[in-house]
Amino acid sequence: MPKRVVILGAGYAGLVTALELRKNATPEDTEVILVNKHNYHQLVTQLHELGAGAKSDTSARIMIEPVIRNKYITLIKDHVESIDPKEKRVRLSQQELSYDYLVVALGSETEYFGIPGLKEHSFILKSINQARLLRTHIERCFAEYHYTRDESLLTFVVGGAGFSGIELVGEFADRMPVLCEENNIPLDKVKLFNVEAAPSILPGFDKELVERAEKSLTERGVKFLVGVPIVQVEPGKVHLKNGDVIATQTLVWTGGVRGNQIVIDAGFETEPRGRAKVNEYLQALGYEDVYIIGDSCFIINEETGRPYPPTAQIAGQMGTAVGKYLFADLRGGTKEPFKPQIMGSIASLGRKDAIAKIGKNYQATGRFAYIVKDMSKLRYLAKIGAVIKKA
Ligand SMILES: Cc1cc2nc3c(=O)[nH]c(=O)nc-3n(C[C@H](O)[C@H](O)[C@H](O)COP(=O)(O)OP(=O)(O)OC[C@H]3O[C@@H](n4cnc5c(N)ncnc54)[C@H](O)[C@@H]3O)c2cc1C
Incomplete structure (x- = not known):
């Protein structure tokens, strides 16, 4: 038996x-x-690309059946x-x-750390469906701005500056000019915040790489609020511990x-x-x-x-x-x-930029680091024997 x-x-x-x-x-x-x-495997590491609308769902969705075919593995959905x-x-x-x-x-x-209203009034990014909700919401915000001129529609807040928060804010930074162009809205109407309770962003990365990431993102319009915990969220408002309130229709929580x-x-x-x-x-x-x-x-x-x-x-x-x-x-x-x-850690900072720590001593940045990250995804796909459609 x-x-x-x-x-x-x-x-x-x-x-x-x-x-x-x-x-x-x-x-x-x-x-x-x-x-x-689900009957598909999700490339969770790519969800920031979907959430920002840079890529379609197919780039992160791998049907399981072809991967396990002829391997005597029974899939129960x-x-x-x-x-x-x-x-x-x-x-x-x-x-x-x-x-x-x-x-x-x-x-x-x-993890919502018991912050009042955070769970009820934030987006998260742990599945393809959640990424789709976020993408659709952002497109709607741009469309609605035309009629209301409500600036909170073009204010985007990412809570958390770990791996996923920074990768998302990097995608947003690259995506906003495209959405502005499509909707005929000046780019300076968009506000993009990254709010982090800890004293610095990207824990685990070397100081020079963290500074490099901050510079790259700041130049593309990201405003960092570091060492500033979110203390309460209500519809349309994010309250910070320093007393500031950000009026926004979009909070994405990646903080725990x-x-x-x-x-x-x-x-x-x-x-x-x-x-x-x-x-x-x-x-x-x-x-x-x-x-x-x-x-x-x-x-x-x-x-x-x-x-x-x-x-x-x-x-x-x-x-x-x-x-x-x-x-x-x-x-x-x-x-x-x-x-x-640990082969290394690579955080993308948008479509063309990344920071990488490879092995114990080697660092890379820019397009090269971005390509290394893409290659690690391809290596993983080869390992599981999967093919994904180009998005
Ligand atoms: C935006 C983002 C970017 C990231 N980037 C990187 C990166 O660049 N590099 C890196 O190494 N890590 C990265 N991570 C972290 C990485 O994605 C996770 O550590 C990884 O997904 C964990 O793998 P896992 O198999 O434990 O869980 P998951 O990949 O989450 O898989 C869990 C599976 O269980 C299924 N499941 C859950 N609950 C149930 C249930 N009740 N019934 C049936 N099925 C269920 C889910 O559908 C899923 O298929 C990133 C994470 C995010 C969110």
């Missing part, structure tokens, strides 16, 4: 796990079931509702599944992630922000038959003593590792503790 491996989530972590496991495990040993709420690790069962909206091994790769959720509520509700041990604690093999504490990976878990960088940031790079590496660990569980064999290999 084959052992059943159920993988929850077909993001970077979950999809790679399924493909890696299938490199070795035969259908006779193992049944592989992949559960995802359904919503995971709960996990019962004691009974080894998962409840989906349409059915229940039992498992021998479970991989939880459901990604993260948005937390673990997945399903993981918390299942009773797995988590840190205060809800990401699961795991052992060196990425197993949930107390459950050797459950792996929790990607943004749903939390691992410490022993060199810095701080948690690794949630990235697609690490999520994919965890998927590769867990594919191998599962094969060792099924067939016997040794496992190497998981240690991420």
Whole structure:
């Protein structure tokens, strides 16, 4: 009787796990079931391009079926509702599944830090559908400005200056001149703010690269409000701790992630922000038959003593590792503790600019860094055997 491996989530972590496991495990040993709420894999790392309207949905949407075809992976398109690790069962909206091994790769959720009105009155950027909502809203703001001349329609605020906030504000900076041209609106009518509570932008990047990013974005019209927390949001208004109020119809919140509520509700041990604690093999504490990976878990960088940031790079590496660990569980064999290999970090600053830290010592900026980022996406697509339509 084959052992059943159920993988929850077909993001970077979950999809790679399924493909890696299938490199070795035969259908006779193992049944592989992949559960995802959509029948497509989302390139979350490209969502800022969609949200700003620079690219179409197809550039970030990869249909799963062609990727897993002939690999004996069953895709169930359904919503995971709960996990019962004691009974080894998962409840989906349409059915229940039992498992021998479970991989939880459901990604993260948005952290709103209890800021009043933030959840109700902001856009987020964690899925293609949310990116579409944002893009449509922005186009509508430009169109409406013609009739109302309401300046809050052309004031855009991105909350958070981490990776995704900066990448989004960079896309906005490049997109605004195009939208102004299309709508016959002078560019100086547009205001673009990046608001960050922490004392600097882009934590984790070297000082010179941060300065380079700030300069590039400021020159293209971005106004940074750094060290200024958002304290309240109401329709049409963002209140800052320094007492200022920004009148805007568009706040995009990228300022925090937390673990997945399903993981918390299942009773797995988590840190205060809800990401699961795991052992060196990425197993949930107390459950050797459950792996929790990607943004749903939390691992410490022993060199810095701080948690690794949630990235697609690490999520994919965890998927590769867990594919191998599962094969060792099924067939016997040794496992190497998981240690991420950080190839570098690249943040795009719009269509033609980026900052990159490659390896430990090498830095790149400008068009070259942007191309390196694009190549890393292509490398990932080649790894999973996917093709996307040109957008
Ligand atoms: C705008 C933006 C830019 C970024 N840029 C970069 C970058 O340049 N480099 C980088 O390394 N990282 C980047 N990141 C971070 C990166 O995208 C995440 O760390 C990565 O997506 C985590 O992968 P994951 O597999 O854990 O989760 P996800 O990719 O979020 O996948 C989770 C999957 O689970 C599915 N799912 C969730 N809940 C359910 C449910 N209840 N039922 C069924 N299915 C469910 C989702 O549909 C999804 O398919 C960026 C993030 C954003 C938002």
